[in-house]
Amino acid sequence: EKANALSASTKEQLQAIDYYNVGINYYYGAVTTRPIDTLLLNKADSAFAKVIEVKPDLGTGYYWRGQSNFAKDQQAQAGVAKPYYDKYIEMSEGDPAKNKNPLINAYTYEVLYYYFKEDTANVKVYADKLTAIDPNNITVKQINENLSAREKQAVKPALKQGQNKK
Secondary structure (H helix, E strand, O other), X not given: OHHHHHHXXXXXXXXXXXXXXXXXXXXXXXXXXXXXOHHHHHHHXXXXXXXXXXXXXXXXXXXXXXXXXXXXXXXXXXXXXXXXXXXXXXXXXXXXXXXXHHHHHHHHHHHHHHHHOOOHHHHHHHHHXXXXXXXXXXXXXXXXXXXXXXXXXXXXXXXXXXXXXX
């Protein structure tokens, strides 16, 4: 907000890096407090939206909008970070070595999102992408264990029903 006012008074055009720096400061200010400061996260999200507006071909704005929204939806149930991570993944997965850590975060959100939607096909898609760049990922291990437990529970009642018909 102050940066925009300063820019207007000096007739200087703010660059993506200016909005990025503002967003990063808001983001880390938000996530280092307990409870997380959602007002600061909203400000971070707005700053990263400006990064996208100024540089739409730069994945950084999409990634950090995803991060800001992931912090508000840590169980990935509302899906608020999904459109930003989807765009980031689309722009960045062509070079996983260069984008490894951000892709790990984006794929993790996608795995969680689809897990809570009980969409096992997409859980597998993103779990496979995640383990390709992070073979020992703990989230994937936990999700796979939970999915196996779900499948075993679903099989038990079916067996009992089949046994009653004999």
